[in-house]
Amino acid sequence: MFGHPFYGRAMPAQTEQRGVIVGGSILGPGNQDPVPGALSWEGDRITTVDLTDCADPNAGTVVDATGCLVLPGIIDLHGDAFERSLMPRAGVPVSLGTAMADNDMQLLAAGITTSFLSATDSWEPGLRSRETLRALVTKLRRRPPGPRLLLHVRHERCQVDDLDELLGWLADGTVSVLSYNDHTPGGIAHVTGVTSTQVARSGVDEQELLERLELAMSRRPTGVGQESLLAAAAATAGIVTASHDPSTASDLDRDLELNIGFVEFPTTIELAHQYRASGVPVLLGAPNLVRGGSHLGNLAVLDAVAAGAVDLLCSDYHYPSLLEAPFVVTAKGLLGLGDAWAMVSGAVAEAVGLSDRGRLEPGLLADAIVLEPPASEPPRVRAVVVGGQVVHTRA
Numbered sequence: 001m002f003g004h005p006f007y008g009r010a011m012p013a014q015t016e017q018r019g020v021i022v023g024g025s026i027l028g029p030g031n032q033d034p035v036p037g038a039l040s041w042e043g044d045r046i047t048t049v050d051l052t053d054c055a056d057p058n059a060g061t062v063v064d065a066t067g068c069l070v071l072p073g074i075i076d077l078h079g080d081a082f083e084r085s086l087m088p089r090a091g092v093p094v095s096l097g098t099a100m101a102d103n104d105m106q107l108l109a110a111g112i113t114t115s116f117l118s119a120t121d122s123w124e125p126g127l128r129s130r131e132t133l134r135a136l137v138t139k140l141r142r143r144p145p146g147p148r149l150l151l152h153v154r155h156e157r158c159q160v161d162d163l164d165e166l167l168g169w170l171a172d173g174t175v176s177v178l179s180y181n182d183h184t185p186g187g188i189a190h191v192t193g194v195t196s197t198q199v200a201r202s203g204v205d206e207q208e209l210l211e212r213l214e215l216a217m218s219r220r221p222t223g224v225g226q227e228s229l230l231a232a233a234a235a236t237a238g239i240v241t242a243s244h245d246p247s248t249a250s251d252l253d254r255d256l257e258l259n260i261g262f263v264e265f266p267t268t269i270e271l272a273h274q275y276r277a278s279g280v281p282v283l284l285g286a287p288n289l290v291r292g293g294s295h296l297g298n299l300a301v302l303d304a305v306a307a308g309a310v311d312l313l314c315s316d317y318h319y320p321s322l323l324e325a326p327f328v329v330t331a332k333g334l335l336g337l338g339d340a341w342a343m344v345s346g347a348v349a350e351a352v353g354l355s356d357r358g359r360l361e362p363g364l365l366a367d368a369i370v371l372e373p374p375a376s377e378p379p380r381v382r383a384v385v386v387g388g389q390v391v392h393t394r395a
Contacts, residue, residue: 017060017388018042024065024370026051027072029346029359032336034069041366044387049360061390063383065370072345072360073113073367073386076322077177077283077352078152078264078314080118081106087127090200096139107147108392110319111369111381114357116152116177121166123159123184123216124209126202130162137174146391148367150176154244155230157182157223158216170233177352178234179242179264180227180255184217188245231258240352242283246271252278262312262351267298272309281351282309285316286325286344305334312351313343323371324378 019041025034028049037051040059085099085106107115119136120128133153140149153175155166169175182188194213199206234241240261246252247267252274255263262281266272272282282304288294289301304310315322326340334340342358349358357365370383384392 017044019061019063019366019385019388019390020059021063021065021070021368021370021383021385024068024070026070026360027338027341029361030338032338034071034337037070039070039360039366039368041385041388044366046360046362046364046366048362063370063385063390065382067372068382069371069373070360071111071341071369071371072358073369073384074111074322074344075114075116075348075354075358076107076112076315076319076344077116077262077312077348078118078179078285078316079107079112079115079319079322080120080154081315081317081319082117082119083127086132087201090197091203093127096135100139104146105392106319108384109381109394110315110323111371111384112147112315112319112322113367113369113384113386114148114150114354116150118152118154118179120154120156120181121159122156123212123219124198124202125204125212128201130159130165134165137169145386145389147386152177152179154179154181156184156216157187157227158184158220160219160222160226163226163229166230167233170230170237170239173237173239175239177240177242177261178230179244180230180258180260181244182220182223184213184220186217187220188243188247188251190247227258235259238353246275249274255280264314265298269299269304269307269309272299272304273307276309276311281311281347283312283314283351284310286313286321287316287318289313289325290321290328302328302332302334305329306332311343312348320378323381327379 021039026037026039027034035051040048082103085103087093119133121130121133122128155178183191185192194209199209202209242262242264243255243260244264262283263275264283266275275282284301284304293300313325322344326344329335329340330337346358357367366385366388368385369381372380372382382394
């Protein structure tokens with residue numbers, strides 16, 4: 001899965017590249033609690049997880065994790081906070097290079113080593129247009145060392161133009177996840193008209209945007225048909241698909257027809273249970289969990305965790321919340337740290353077929369974070385290792 005040479009691949013292994021994290025407590029696979037130990041790597045792969053903490057401290061790069069937790073790097077399956085780097089204020093864009101450098105630092109500070117950038121393929125002009133998505137595709141093909149960036153395209157049902165281009169991105173692995181969205185009146189998400197934020201980010205006036213909305217809505221039947229073509233292309237290419245904000249049993253039926261791999265933000269616990277009963281993992285947002293509720297009035301993620309109605313967590317619109325969420329869950333006594341952390345790492349990797357990451361085991365990618373445990377403050381990332389390279393540190 002994800003066969004494109006630029007997306008989700010480990011950085012080339014360097015046999016002289018060796019390192020070790022010492023002094024910390026490691027969250028190993030199957031464990032609920034971290035255990036004192038050391039983690040070593042060579043090239044881009046973990047070589048040993050030594051729970052006696054007696055690894056050779058002279059074996060290349062040494063990361064001091066004294067008093068810290070050593071955890072698998074976070075895998076963020078849906079993050080659109082990068083849009084604020086692209087456009088810090090509505091209608092005020094910055095250069096793509098500057099924006100992506102800023103976003104990289106935000107990801108690493110939040111412990112995210114693999115990020116699925118959730119870029120919208122919309123009927124809107126401006127920030128969420130195909131033009132912006134096209135520029136992002138080009139930029140992602142050349143990356144400096146840092147967090148691994150994959151592309152999660154949030155395809156709007158009423159965006160029917162340039163279908164061949166999107167099909168091509170599925171075929172060549174440019175797109176790693178495709179989700180079906182419909183942010184128009186009468187669509188999957190319950191919206192009416194256009195908002196002032198949409199107008200500002202689009203670069204056109206309200207009247208023109210409303211006219212574009214009306215045109216887009218008239219194309220919905222075409223978009224529904226295109227989704228079947230996209231689903232077939234994704235299946236052929238081995239690309240995982242998802243749906244966004246379902247609220248009815250009809251949405252579930254449609255998603256099962258499209259053979260989605262996971263569902264994003266079902267609006268009720270009952271519907272979340274129905275997806276899980278149908279074999280579809282449920283992804284919910286960490287900001288909702290950390291804040292204590294949905295800003296849209298939908299289901300509360302803490303309630304969903306308590307009810308066993310959620311499998312995966314994502315950053316949604318706020319990266320730091322994904323780092324904090326597992327500790328909120330454990331503080332509430334809902335899950336042990338091992339199970340809570342799997343919702344942002346191992347379970348996510350499994351859901352999208354990334355078998356080379358998400359756990360700290362020999363032979364897997366050396367993607368790990370060193371985390372100062374939370375006390376009165378949210379947890380702080382002391383160091384991040386991606387593919388055996390220390391790409392972020394703080395005192």
